[in-house]
Amino acid sequence: MFEDKNPELTPISKLGEFGLIKHLTEFFPLSNESSEVGVGDDAAVVNPGNRKVVLTTDVLAEGVHFNLGYVPLKHLGYKAVVVNLSDIAAMNATPTQILVSIAVSNRFPVEALEEIYSGIQAACGRYKVDLIGGDTTSSNSGLVMSITAVGIEKEENIVRRNGAKPNDLLVVTGDLGGAYMGLQILEREHTVFLANPNMQPEMEGFDYILERQLKPEARTDVKGILEQLDIKPTSMIDISDGLASEILHLSDQSNVGFRLYEEKIPMDNLTITTADDFNLNPVMAALSGGEDYELLFTISSNDFDKIKNHPDFTIIGHAVEKEDGNFMVARGSNQLVALTAQGWDAFLGNQKED
Ligand code: ADP
Ligand code: MG
Numbered sequence: 001m002f003e004d005k006n007p008e009l010t011p012i013s014k015l016g017e018f019g020l021i022k023h024l025t026e027f028f029p030l031s032n033e034s035s036e037v038g039v040g041d042d043a044a045v046v047n048p049g050n051r052k053v054v055l056t057t058d059v060l061a062e063g064v065h066f067n068l069g070y071v072p073l074k075h076l077g078y079k080a081v082v083v084n085l086s087d088i089a090a091m092n093a094t095p096t097q098i099l100v101s102i103a104v105s106n107r108f109p110v111e112a113l114e115e116i117y118s119g120i121q122a123a124c125g126r127y128k129v130d131l132i133g134g135d136t137t138s139s140n141s142g143l144v145m146s147i148t149a150v151g152i153e154k155e156e157n158i159v160r161r162n163g164a165k166p167n168d169l170l171v172v173t174g175d176l177g178g179a180y181m182g183l184q185i186l187e188r189e190h191t192v193f194l195a196n197p198n199m200q201p202e203m204e205g206f207d208y209i210l211e212r213q214l215k216p217e218a219r220t221d222v223k224g225i226l227e228q229l230d231i232k233p234t235s236m237i238d239i240s241d242g243l244a245s246e247i248l249h250l251s252d253q254s255n256v257g258f259r260l261y262e263e264k265i266p267m268d269n270l271t272i273t274t275a276d277d278f279n280l281n282p283v284m285a286a287l288s289g290g291e292d293y294e295l296l297f298t299i300s301s302n303d304f305d306k307i308k309n310h311p312d313f314t315i316i317g318h319a320v321e322k323e324d325g326n327f328m329v330a331r332g333s334n335q336l337v338a339l340t341a342q343g344w345d346a347f348l349g350n351q352k353e354d
Contacts, residue, residue: 077119180289
């Protein structure tokens with residue numbers, strides 16, 4: 001996309017590595033008390049006080065995790081931060097700092113990095129996290145970005161994947177499957193565009209699912225909502241790979257099985273109608289699509305009354321004994337369908353029969 005030498009674009013070599021880092025990071029003030037030393041020294045200093053430090057990192061590689069043919073760079077920066085914050089939120093912790101490392105080929109001008117950093121900055125502002133460091137290097141091909149997020153949390157608040165007990169309720173935030181259907185729209189329109197660059201993409205009416213794919217949000221708000229309801233989850237995970245795969249992770253680490261009720265899986269109408277257009281089963285988009293970045297957790301059944309009518313949460317099933325396995329109870333028939341962690345390709349072969 002930047003191949004044509006546009007004389008108005010600035011090659012990275014013009015600023016040099018140190019000039020570039022300074023240029024990209026100068027509008028990132030530190031706002032959290034725990035951020036003692038940020039960008040500019042040999043390393044950052046974070047002061048957790050008497051709390052625990054929660055750490056996570058994610059690498060995004062061009063062509064593997066994103067396609068710059070249809071992902072705007074600003075969204076890429078934003079999403080790269082959000083996926084990390086989602087992991088911190090899934091520990092029931094509060095994100096406070098990030099580090100951003102970038103390997104970039106000379107096909108990218110300074111302006112491209114400015115776009116990425118404007119997305120990173122928007123996410124830092126929205127979630128009140130500080131950019132405290134990173135690394136910048138050249139790459140022979142493409143763009144690779146690695147983000148590390150830091151969270152600081154009281155020990156007693158941290159929730160792991162391993163605490164679910166039989167009879168606990170299985171709860172999910174928001175709705176599922178939208179990000180995957182958004183990706184289907186983007187890929188369809190990109191294919192049309194490659195075949196005929198004069199064609200205008202047809203994106204109208206798909207705003208919600210496009211946003212779910214391009215500009216997801218991390219559910220850092222859930223921690224506060226659960227606190228207000230006086231609920232501490234017994235186990236928790238974020239939905240990055242699809243509901244089925246995350247249920248199996250909770251099952252594995254908590255040593256329980258699960259029953260998931262198909263009719264309870266929350267899905268937006270647009271997800272359902274778009275899946276119909278593509279001749280896909282929307283339930284499969286929820287189970288195996290991934291990238292929804294909602295939270296999936298278990299709570300004691302004693303907490304049922306506290307959560308039952310809450311608009312942010314849907315009870316979708318419950319934990320059972322490990323020996324009873326992981327099954328979805330099919331809509332209408334009550335038939336049990338084994339939950340498997342289907343990958344991307346397996347999913348594509350799983351189209352609905354008419
Ligand atoms: P060193 O050579 O010691 O690794 P660098 O020159 O790479 O130091 O980094 C200088 C400072 O800039 C450090 O504080 C580092 O964390 C920060 N930094 C480097 N690259 C980035 C980046 N892409 N985003 C944010 N901070 C960065
Ligand atoms: Mg360095």
